[in-house]
Amino acid sequence: MFISRGVGKSFGSVQVLRDVELEIEPGEIVGLVGPNGSGKTTLLNCLSGFLNPDAGTIEYDGTRLDRLADWQVSRMGIRRTFQTASQPMKMSVLEAMLCGAALPIGSAPVRGLFRRKARAAEQAAAVGKALELLDFLSLSHMTEEPAGRLSGGQKKLLSLGVALMTDPKVLLLDEPTAGVNPTLRLTIADRLKDINANGTTLLVIEHDMGFIGRMCERVYVLDKGSVIAACRPDELKDNPRVVEAYLGAPRPVHVATGVSRP
Amino acid sequence: MLDFALYVATIAAVYALFALSLNLQAGVTGLLNFGHVAFFGVGAYSSGIVALHGGHWLLGVLVGVVVSSLLGAVIGRLGRTLAADYWAIVTLAVAECLRLVVVNEGDLTGGPQGISGIAGPFSSVSGLAGSLSWLVLCVVLAALAYLVAETLTGMQFGRVLRLLREEPMLAASLGHNITAEKTRVLAVAAPIAAVGGSVYTLYISYIGPNQLLPIETFLVFTMLIIGGIGNNRGAVFGALVIQLIYAGSRFLKDIFPIPDQSASSVRLLIVGLVLTAFLMTRPEGLFAEKLRRIDVHQ
Ligand SMILES: Nc1ncnc2c1ncn2[C@@H]1O[C@H](COP(=O)(O)OP(=O)(O)OP(=O)(O)O)[C@@H](O)[C@H]1O
Ligand SMILES: [Mg+2]
Numbered sequence: 001m002f003i004s005r006g007v008g009k010s011f012g013s014v015q016v017l018r019d020v021e022l023e024i025e026p027g028e029i030v031g032l033v034g035p036n037g038s039g040k041t042t043l044l045n046c047l048s049g050f051l052n053p054d055a056g057t058i059e060y061d062g063t064r065l066d067r068l069a070d071w072q073v074s075r076m077g078i079r080r081t082f083q084t085a086s087q088p089m090k091m092s093v094l095e096a097m098l099c100g101a102a103l104p105i106g107s108a109p110v111r112g113l114f115r116r117k118a119r120a121a122e123q124a125a126a127v128g129k130a131l132e133l134l135d136f137l138s139l140s141h142m143t144e145e146p147a148g149r150l151s152g153g154q155k156k157l158l159s160l161g162v163a164l165m166t167d168p169k170v171l172l173l174d175e176p177t178a179g180v181n182p183t184l185r186l187t188i189a190d191r192l193k194d195i196n197a198n199g200t201t202l203l204v205i206e207h208d209m210g211f212i213g214r215m216c217e218r219v220y221v222l223d224k225g226s227v228i229a230a231c232r233p234d235e236l237k238d239n240p241r242v243v244e245a246y247l248g249a250p251r252p253v254h255v256a257t258g259v260s261r262p
Numbered sequence: 263m264l265d266f267a268l269y270v271a272t273i274a275a276v277y278a279l280f281a282l283s284l285n286l287q288a289g290v291t292g293l294l295n296f297g298h299v300a301f302f303g304v305g306a307y308s309s310g311i312v313a314l315h316g317g318h319w320l321l322g323v324l325v326g327v328v329v330s331s332l333l334g335a336v337i338g339r340l341g342r343t344l345a346a347d348y349w350a351i352v353t354l355a356v357a358e359c360l361r362l363v364v365v366n367e368g369d370l371t372g373g374p375q376g377i378s379g380i381a382g383p384f385s386s387v388s389g390l391a392g393s394l395s396w397l398v399l400c401v402v403l404a405a406l407a408y409l410v411a412e413t414l415t416g417m418q419f420g421r422v423l424r425l426l427r428e429e430p431m432l433a434a435s436l437g438h439n440i441t442a443e444k445t446r447v448l449a450v451a452a453p454i455a456a457v458g459g460s461v462y463t464l465y466i467s468y469i470g471p472n473q474l475l476p477i478e479t480f481l482v483f484t485m486l487i488i489g490g491i492g493n494n495r496g497a498v499f500g501a502l503v504i505q506l507i508y509a510g511s512r513f514l515k516d517i518f519p520i521p522d523q524s525a526s527s528v529r530l531l532i533v534g535l536v537l538t539a540f541l542m543t544r545p546e547g548l549f550a551e552k553l554r555r556i557d558v559h560q
Pocket of ligand 1: 036038041052
């Protein structure tokens, strides 16, 4: 279980997050929405150890995360992706996938040098898994291409694949379908549901309300750094605070389309 | 003439060790270690000082390996609190401090005069047999270093280093501890250069503080840029090219009227011109860093 209590974060004099309360049960798919600049990415940075909050606590299964480093949080089985998915230019897609695997022998410079066989066996298993995941993400034909040369949408898919190499317990996704065409977006939604069905808890930042509606049981709405709603996706359009946050005027609006009702 | 050719080849092999070591740091990991000569110096002076006290030459090499690795770890540890550019400046300062210590601790290091008359493994073998033995030893060491560097670069250890060079945030998100990895690569790369320093000292049976000047580090950087930074084969070839330029420039004064005292400046001028030519026409070097093929059929 993932819990944040009273989380606050400021940059200089700008308070980006204030008193954020969040609870995610194991196995859930939770959405995180809000207007541009409302602090979604900042919150995800705090949850993943990339930023330490100024106030409040973040806990996962009883362990405090808010003072851990990014890589320590990742090693606890909590992995994240980035809003802009950048990938290395000088690595093939397959090699980038291997970066997400845990290969203890190959990672140890001295042991790895001498234990050639064990190193190869360890890597072969990871390669098998990587190829399976690339297939699952419709990237099999790109295996030998430079990862950094993929299209924006393909990079998003690859980041997801890399993060999945160790079967994380929790995935924190920052706009996994931004810049992706509608058909691929549906594919990603399906894939995320499969991943979730295999036992991974998901927190998904998204602007596309349709996507959120299809994917999530619950959604948090951030506005100016505060949680203004935590509800089912279909309840959003009836929440005046949410409507106001998105349109700046207390007017009934269809949240999914952003169009005012006649 | 044969002797000179053997000398050039031997020194080129020694320089290949320095270049391979720096390539692991600067090429593979993106760590601009401007104090790389310090690792050479630790190896060289370990051998010199051990020899001065009558120790076996192998002991000198061993001391150099251990001390340089520790120094590498310490320098790497500084990267925990410093941004990359400041870290680069600090490495330069560390190497300069080391050189000043060497100059001033005359009792231990021979001071500005250095240590001479150092006995090496083939001291009793004279003439051509001696030169050939040295060449074989240095080429074997360079080949071994190439193998080690190439294996390290290709396995998960080097893969993570290459990832954190290009995409540090992505590396961190995958559970890789960036500062620890940087420290580890310095601790692993340093001994390769230290062995080079030891062998160099034993070969010419002399070491002095002038061999620890920052220009030596920049010369090794030049090798990497010409050979192809990030590519281990490039590092070896870069070392060879620079050594050939050095050797070739000796014959320049037979053709042009260059006074003896400016010969070394002319050499550097030529190196500078070649470097500039490469940067302008072939910035990726002789051997560009390539994608690594992963064996999928196991
Ligand atoms: N490192 C930083 N330093 C200073 N200000 C920052 C930093 N990171 C974020 N901010 C500010 O915090 C606010 C929230 O940014 P954040 O990226 O969390 O928004 P977001 O909800 O993810 O927006 P979007 O939907 O556009 O991605 C913005 O005003 C941004 O300028
Ligand atoms: Mg964002």
